[in-house]
Amino acid sequence: MLRRILAQHRRQKASSSELPRQEAAQPISLSLSSNLQENLETIKTLLGNSHDLLTRSFFIGNTQHSCAVVCIDGLANSAMVHEQILANIQLMISTAEKTVPDDPEEILSLLFEEVLSVIEIKKESDFQSMLDCVLSGDTALLIDGTNQVIVIDSKGWATRAVEEPAAEGLVRGPRDGFTESIRDNTVRIRRRVKDYHLRFDGSIVGERSKTDLVVAYIDNIVDKELLDEVKRRLATIDIDEVEESGFIEQWIEDDFLSPFPQIHSTERPDKVAASLFQGRIAILLDGTPVVLILPVTFGLFLHSPEDYYERWIVGTLARLLRYIASFLAVFSPSFYIALVTFHPGLIPSDLAFSIAATRDGVPFPAFLEAILMVTTMELLQEAGLRLPKPLGQTVGIVGGLVIGDAAVSAGIVSPVMVIVVALTAIASFAIPSYQLAIAFRMIRFFAMFTAAVFGVYGVILSFIVIMIHLSNLTSIGYPYLSPFAPQMPRDWKDLILRAPITFLRKRPKALHTQDETRMRTGDQS
């Protein structure tokens, strides 16, 4: 069954589009006519006389040559349309004492070359390309008598201000984050990477949504094979709409059955810039502040930009703590189950007696008790996530007091279990990547189950199973567990240990970068 699903998935990936598509999605192969009124009518028909469509017909200067501007209300910057287009055409021509030629083609080139003082401007002659531009915020200028249209960049809509990403806060580090606008986001990256080798390869995904997608990389660092593979996978995307970069992530990831994330997502520009310098690739999508970084390794999910901003001892300690935290987040409930039900001899005597004392009268076996508490914690976490902030506190109080205290006094769970669950929760919050924390939450239940059946032996078995899976996993074909496996001792300097900056002279070996050296001068290390 599993294999069938897999096969189907592969087929979907391989064949780009054999499925019949709806007509509406097909491009309009309609050229402009030379009649202005006719063109305007066609536009209105194509857009179904949309409520936000703005058209304005007027005369050029003081002549009788009519023309019209077409734009989408809200998408186009109306001040810019007024000042640069309408005002220029209506007033400047007369004040500059230009003589307006009679031939519409000549008027068009006059406007194009001289009158319109806008940096991004182009000519189009079919409805499809014109509408694509208009619908992304440009303004179209149609002139009576020509079958060409001038498309003027006038993008300007309300965007969110740059804020610090809520999910990835740092004590030390830049406070800016990505926004929903892809232009703002490329700016954030360009501000950090002034190397002219930085490339933004743009494309459009989504048959209907026509979302802008940018693949960012540094041309003379990135592994070309990686780049080709990423582009190949992106080219297979065949979907109507792309609302969020998660669509892209799920389409191009290696193993969709794995609980582990194989592509990193972040809202932090500094993290993206650092990854680009390492030789990784970033994928930006319009409409979402979440940027994808690939390929990734398991270690990267446990790293935080702050590890590099703080001094190396602090960074190393923090990383060590996170590795311990991830172990605790996955295995602490299962160790509790295993020790309490199978191996009380492994608990120090006094602790064993006090656990036995507190469990006296608890009606459930340790496994059920743990399942009960861990599930409750998941519920609390899920509930708190969706609730508006003022209500979120209520959840905390209800969860903390009622579940923690009342459950113990009611004798449903033992106090030690509450400690274990609290430890698990805190440990999983200490993991910097939310994606990985979710993966751990799933594995926790698996480990608890094996612990309930086989004891510590089962915990170790589940650990082995997870390790086998992890070492088989790849991210865009790059080994997920590197530099642990395959072993790359050179990169261990920046793994659990974060060696002093001056020691980190090379880029990660696993990435096969064209330029491995980060520091060229000086032999002191």
Place this chain on the structure above:
Amino acid sequence: MGKKLRLYVSMLLSTILVSGCWDQVQIEERGFVVGVAVDAPRNENAEEQAEQEAPEKPKGKQRFLVTNQMVIPGGLVAGGQSTGQNTTNEAYLNIVSEGDSLFEVSREFATRASRTPFYQHLKIIIFSEEIARSKNGFGNAIDVLLRDPDARRSTKVFISKGDAKNVIEVKPKTEKLPSLYINSIGENNDRTARMLPVMRIGDVHEQLLNQFSFTLPRITAEKQEVKIAGAALFNSDHIMVGFLGEEETEGLNFLTNQIKGGLLKAKFKEDLGVLSITGAKRSIVADTRNKEHLKFTYQIECEGAIMESFDQIDLLNKQVMEKLQLAFANEIERLCRDTITKVHKQLPVDVIGLGSHLKQYHKDLWKDIKNDWEKGKRLYGKSEIKVVAQVYIRNIGGINRAELGR
């Protein structure tokens, strides 16, 4: 594929359903046994009864009266919260039973206690003097405790003067569990030289497997406390032959290089001086020229700090100091001589490590006389032992003298 899948599923299910959970017992359902006391039965009622019921039953040579001390966890919780079924608020329960096999007795407890006995937290095992002195007692009683894979080799072993049951039934004021109380006392040998270092059951096993005599710490019960001081002497047949008193144990510790701390008292001029021992080292010099008359010299070096000085002497004076050191050295020699008199002359058991010294440093000679050491020609008893002690006072404390000399 369907067949394969079915195979995988059935394999997975059978591993889980057949093997899984076989030793799963919730922690609150285990009866943690923390102490075991082994006695010889006081009367023969039980034996006679068993005889009447089944005369054909195989019988052991020695019957044991076993007391298991089981923890009642509810009683340990401060204030005795009303969570458990515990009514008396006592933290332990002593279960006594009798039989000729310790394992049989422990399984017999399962018929009487709601919680199954669990021996992985066993802290102490106490054998009564009577069991230790009997011919088959000690070795037989300890067999199951060593053999059972559940048991730990770190369990401490004591020999009680009188009944072991009385020791384990002591009601200490400081601890809720008598066994843990005894267990902690056993670790205090860095404070006193009169206690033997604890012997774990693994160490005892080691002694049982080699041919030397050995000692085990002695424990004595009083009403609300126990005292661990003195030593039980076992000969090379692993039968207890006698006790060493507290001072003799101190000498033994000096002779066997097991001093971890303690004190020395010596009379100097008119009054006492007290030395706190910070360390001691002994070495043995053997004169092996005459096999029939071996000569051994113990050289003991001891370091310490003056803790009390009742005679108002000038401790900063070098001559005074040297005399004081000599006085302490004489005291060590006296202690050692007393011990040697007992273990060398009265009951010749080589617990002072001479045999193992010969085995380590004079291997050829040892091969020769191995069978004539404690038994046979009894060369051990015929040998000559001397003790030379040297004391170094490293510290006189915070003051020179408490009051001016009279």
